[in-house]
Amino acid sequence: MSEEKLHPLTAVVKNESGVLSRISGLFARRGFNIDSLAVGETTDPHYSRMSIIVKGNRKILDQVVKQLNKQIDVISVEDLSEKSHVERELSLIKVKAQTTNRGEIIELADIFNAKVADVGKDYLTVEATGDAEKVEALENLLNEFGIEEIARTGRVVLERSIT
Amino acid sequence: MTKSNQASNTTTTKRKEKESSDNMGEDGNISGARALIKTLEENGVDTIFGIIGGAIMPIYDELGKSKRINHITATHEQGAIHAADAYARVSNRPGIVFATSGPGASNLMTGLANAYMDSSPVVAFTGQVATSLIGQDSFQEVDVRGMSDPITKHNYLVMDPTEVRKTVTEALHIASTGRPGPVLIDMPKDVQTGKVNWKETNKSFEKDFEGYSIPESFNAAAVEYLTEELRKAKRPLILAGGGVANSDAHDELLTLARKFNIPITNSLMGLGTIDTKDPLCLGMVGMHGSGPANKAISNSDLLLAVGTRLDDRITGNVEKFASNAKIAHIDIDPAEMGKIVEPDIPIVGDAKAVLSKVIDQIKDEEKEHKHWWAEIKNWYEKYTVKLEDDESVLKPQSVVTAIDELTPGDTLVTTGVGQHQMWVAQYYSFSEPKQLITSGGLGTMGFGFPAAIGAKIGAPDRVVVAITGDGSFQMNIQELTTAVREQLPITVVILRNGSLGMVRQWQQLFFDNRLVETLIDDGTPSLAGVAEAYGAMGLTVTENEHLYTKLEEGLNYDGPSVIECFVAETENVWPMVPAGGASGEFLMEENDV
Numbered sequence: 001m002s003e004e005k006l007h008p009l010t011a012v013v014k015n016e017s018g019v020l021s022r023i024s025g026l027f028a029r030r031g032f033n034i035d036s037l038a039v040g041e042t043t044d045p046h047y048s049r050m051s052i053i054v055k056g057n058r059k060i061l062d063q064v065v066k067q068l069n070k071q072i073d074v075i076s077v078e079d080l081s082e083k084s085h086v087e088r089e090l091s092l093i094k095v096k097a098q099t100t101n102r103g104e105i106i107e108l109a110d111i112f113n114a115k116v117a118d119v120g121k122d123y124l125t126v127e128a129t130g131d132a133e134k135v136e137a138l139e140n141l142l143n144e145f146g147i148e149e150i151a152r153t154g155r156v157v158l159e160r161s162i163t
Numbered sequence: 164m165t166k167s168n169q170a171s172n173t174t175t176t177k178r179k180e181k182e183s184s185d186n187m188g189e190d191g192n193i194s195g196a197r198a199l200i201k202t203l204e205e206n207g208v209d210t211i212f213g214i215i216g217g218a219i220m221p222i223y224d225e226l227g228k229s230k231r232i233n234h235i236t237a238t239h240e241q242g243a244i245h246a247a248d249a250y251a252r253v254s255n256r257p258g259i260v261f262a263t264s265g266p267g268a269s270n271l272m273t274g275l276a277n278a279y280m281d282s283s284p285v286v287a288f289t290g291q292v293a294t295s296l297i298g299q300d301s302f303q304e305v306d307v308r309g310m311s312d313p314i315t316k317h318n319y320l321v322m323d324p325t326e327v328r329k330t331v332t333e334a335l336h337i338a339s340t341g342r343p344g345p346v347l348i349d350m351p352k353d354v355q356t357g358k359v360n361w362k363e364t365n366k367s368f369e370k371d372f373e374g375y376s377i378p379e380s381f382n383a384a385a386v387e388y389l390t391e392e393l394r395k396a397k398r399p400l401i402l403a404g405g406g407v408a409n410s411d412a413h414d415e416l417l418t419l420a421r422k423f424n425i426p427i428t429n430s431l432m433g434l435g436t437i438d439t440k441d442p443l444c445l446g447m448v449g450m451h452g453s454g455p456a457n458k459a460i461s462n463s464d465l466l467l468a469v470g471t472r473l474d475d476r477i478t479g480n481v482e483k484f485a486s487n488a489k490i491a492h493i494d495i496d497p498a499e500m501g502k503i504v505e506p507d508i509p510i511v512g513d514a515k516a517v518l519s520k521v522i523d524q525i526k527d528e529e530k531e532h533k534h535w536w537a538e539i540k541n542w543y544e545k546y547t548v549k550l551e552d553d554e555s556v557l558k559p560q561s562v563v564t565a566i567d568e569l570t571p572g573d574t575l576v577t578t579g580v581g582q583h584q585m586w587v588a589q590y591y592s593f594s595e596p597k598q599l600i601t602s603g604g605l606g607t608m609g610f611g612f613p614a615a616i617g618a619k620i621g622a623p624d625r626v627v628v629a630i631t632g633d634g635s636f637q638m639n640i641q642e643l644t645t646a647v648r649e650q651l652p653i654t655v656v657i658l659r660n661g662s663l664g665m666v667r668q669w670q671q672l673f674f675d676n677r678l679v680e681t682l683i684d685d686g687t688p689s690l691a692g693v694a695e696a697y698g699a700m701g702l703t704v705t706e707n708e709h710l711y712t713k714l715e716e717g718l719n720y721d722g723p724s725v726i727e728c729f730v731a732e733t734e735n736v737w738p739m740v741p742a743g744g745a746s747g748e749f750l751m752e753e754n755d756v
Contacts, residue, residue, distance in 0.1 A: 018308060025312050066498035072317045072374045
């Protein structure tokens with residue numbers, strides 16, 4: 001049995017009510033492990049694109065793709081594990097910040113190309129975008145100042161176009 | 164006046180109403196309910212099982228005006244859907260069931276799950292509370308679409324009357340094509356009463372629409388590889404499942420098996436795809452399969468599994484399943500490839516087409532496999548269950564054998580679930596696909612009797628016998644009303660052993676004989692007496708002496724008959740592969756444990 005890995009999948013599904021519950025229900029009842037799931041409309045509002053990060057070995061991944069394909073609301077499924085792809089995640093990180101250390105936090109955010117989305121008396125919210133590793137690295141550094149809350153979008157993935 | 168006279172009289176009145184109602188719709192505006200009935204009619208539906216209720220009244224109002232559709236009112240929605248399931252299996256047409264919202268719809272759930280597990284094309288229509296009331300925990304509101312998600316091939320909540328025609332046509336198509344399965348359509352009351360311009364709705368329909376396609380070709384290289392392996396194999400075995408019946412591939416199956424003299428074993432759902440009396444047939448495989456079949460699985464060097472899910476009741480311990488064989492798996496559902504057993508030769512496609520191709524490729528070649536058959540013969544000698552010859556005891560197995568002897572070769576046999584079901588699978592001889600109508604995947608006790616009702620309505624010219632247990636029969640005993648109302652000539656044979664026998668057997672074998680809550684005789688009335696009270700014929704058999712005469716009396720009766728056979732209470736089902744055991748290592752009797 002091959003080892004458990006994270007596999008990025010992208011699926012185009014009908015943009016109708018009930019589809020998300022149908023897909024997430026499928027994952028739950030078949031015991032598939034999902035690391036992250038993100039959904040949004042495509043250029044055609046009749047469809048949504050789901051970015052699904054599946055945890056498991058080859059056999060599990062194979063079943064996930066087949067079971068997804070079996071769903072009539074699923075138009076197409078693609079496994080991007082072996083394909084060159086872009087992967088992004090957006091994270092809003094609310095950090096404890098006083099006048100004394102605001103500058104330091106902003107500098108750190110700058111290094112990661114992150115933005116300051118909101119500043120308040122006791123907190124500052126950093127908006128970070130990138131692949132999961134980058135966002136996690138920033139989180140780890142900001143943790144030193146004290147992270148109050150985090151909101152993450154989950155990863156979105158798209159196959160790279162040929163250059 | 165007989166029932167049929169009554170019906171024909173009302174039909175005449177209905178016809179007049181129907182004509183006028185067609186004229187009334189001249190401006191083209193009809194209700195969503197009428198659009199539903201019209202769509203069913205244009206798709207050839209003429210039989211519906213169901214029970215009326217508040218939220219589906221507009222649909223029933225239109226159904227009442229239809230002269231083409233016959234509706235059978237069941238006594239419980241579960242009875243209605245099992246009947247529709249069996250109707251679908253015997254008639255090769257979708258089985259249609261109607262139910263109201265809330266409890267009507269939730270009562271369908273077991274039946275949907277049953278049809279889903281056994282790949283049966285049931286299409287269920289449920290009334291729903293009006294759209295303005297959805298989500299407010301309204302009276303008789305339940306999220307049927309959500310509930311039925313895991314147990315349907317697809318489902319719909321129709322929110323617009325203009326969508327009715329397209330949705331219903333699509334649902335019938337999805338249910339009955341590819342790997343068949345149940346589809347549910349939930350329709351709020353205001354969608355049923357809302358108006359739609361019929362002429363503007365589209366009848367045209369793409370067979371392959373977005374998100375749905377049926378594999379029409381197959382991997383030719385894989386089939387060639389399979390043919391090559393069949394040529395090389397010394398100990399080949401075919402395992403044929405219900406998919407062979409669905410694909411109408413039994414002729415091809417037999418042709419291939421005869422050319423290469425390959426033994427065939429069946430899953431429960433596959434019984435009848437080869438005549439069980441054919442010398443090539445080893446009988447059923449799996450937990451209560453025949454000794455030779457299970458030995459053949461363990462010893463074969465090439466297993467060709469066709470139209471079967473290879474579920475746990477077949478495989479036992481997956482690691483040890485057919486561990487000496489190359490496995491070829493043919494199925495129309497791609498998701499079955501590698502779901503449980505990783506095949507060496509996966510072939511996604513229609514069994515009939517794939518087997519035809521193999522037959523083409525082997526042309527006039529023939530094989531005998533003398534050594535292989537000698538081994539198999541040896542297993543027959545060693546592993547055939549022998550029944551003790553004791554005339555003083557009424558054995559359940561003997562009852563099944565007697566029914567087999569007294570009924571025509573194409574009799575439709577339905578069962579509940581448990582010991583009696585396995586005895587039917589072992590002792591009744593099946594010669595046609597889908598002759599056995601049973602609950603294979605879900606194991607639904609109470610399936611057999613309502614299934615017999617649906618089977619008789621789907622195949623009125625065939626003899627229908629439900630063989631059931633005292634536990635199973637009582638789970639849908641209320642359908643006696645339906646059978647009597649419809650005056651259906653069906654025979655129910657109850658193997659009454661006073662217990663939930665299969666569970667009792669497990670308690671004896673694996674729970675140190677602690678019989679917890681499995682003895683149900685205390686409180687169970689005379690079931691023949693109950694049948695009489697409903698207006699059916701009720702007969703009782705307690706001894707071998709009267710077995711044949713009573714069975715004949717019941718079978719010859721022109722109406723529903725119930726024959727209650729008080730059988731030996733201690734009989735168990737053998738052979739048995741304990742759950743999770745290797746299929747070649749089975750128990751032949753109590754002392755083997």
